[in-house]
Amino acid sequence: MNDLSTAINYERVCDQSLRKVEETAKPRSNLYTYFSLLLGSPHELVLESKIKFNDSILKGLPYTFEISDLIKEYSETEIIDLKRQYSALFEVGDEGPPAPIREDLFLSQPAKLREDLVRFYDYFGYTLNDEFQWQMDHLSIEIEFMHFLIFQELESNDNKLSFQLGQLDFSEKHLVNWIPDLSATINRLGSGDIYSKIVVELNNFLLIDNNWQKETINSIHKTGS
Template identity: 25%
Template sequence: MNINEEWQAASPARSALYRWFADVFARELTSATLDEWQQNQAYDNLHEVFVSLGLEQYSNRVKAAIDDLQQFPKEHRAIELAADFAQVFLLSGDDSAPPYASYYLSSDKHLYGKPAAQMMRFLDSQQLSLHPEFREPNDHLSVYFIVMSLWINKSIEQQLEMVNTAQEQIDFLDSALLNWLPQFTALCQKINVKTDIYPALAALAEQFVIEDRAGLESIVVS
């Protein structure tokens, strides 16, 4: 299999993983999602993918956090996770890790800053649009993940040139996501929560992006 065939083969999985991370950070996890992760071994299947990407350490942490939910009665698990979601992402900046680029890239830490406007222009330039029910600012972490997922799908459908597309995606990750994602992840680790789900997911997401960028780099320099 040549590198172009590998690119085509990997693209659907890359898109699916970016979409998965977008969904994870867009809203608190539901009881149905938890049941799927725990009872139907849905996360075990994902874990195998993450292991194949060299992310076993980070995915093991997520698996352990999922298993630790057993300490709570089943009817309370979604409630505890909703409380953690609010604690990590929704409180004031000093007590949480806001999932918005503007918070980390603006000197005043105000939301709706330049990154939100830049994302709007990028969406327009790529002819991409967000779901109308997603009411968060354009620089929400989930938007960056969904943009990558949609972009990858577009590259498949339109058979975009591989090397140029890989370089464009590297540039996007460097200038729009990796310039603040490590700060976000670090903050997530410092917040006092009852479960390790969201801090673990943040660490896994950051490493996935780093590994994906490295894969793109190997295409560009090959």
């Protein structure tokens, strides 16, 4: 059987008994929110209040993951240092940023990448403010989109599967396709600053979450095919 006939004769389903949406969606979406905030540009965000961690909002997470120490270190870093470290790692360099935080730039602007992002965002009803349209491929925004999909999965009554498959597809096409390489690049740079630690931990989290998603989703033969 070739790949085309396989795609035609099989459909993907989610094992809701493993997914346990009512238990797992909120803590998963909260983790994505934390990482989106941690990787947002300190030049654009209001950081005076910093990020406060509450371990109770991760209750029900379907795997073990620790983020409290990372948030504590981030919150204890002066804003001026956050801005300096962010710019040095993600924005400036003699030959461009040492570690670009935008997917399009990190992957050397592959054809139709931004068009694919637009299709994902439009299909699922995710709207960016005008000031963020130009950087729709920014890592913080892509992670925020995952939070959005998980939240919609929880809220939806009759379209949960669409949001579940959307999470897996987006994660594989626009996160785990480049974040491991970004993490490896940062490890080679060896700066040891807070943003380096955040990306390394994000990579660990994405791989864990992606594997968990795949465990809950199966391909089954279509009846009558």
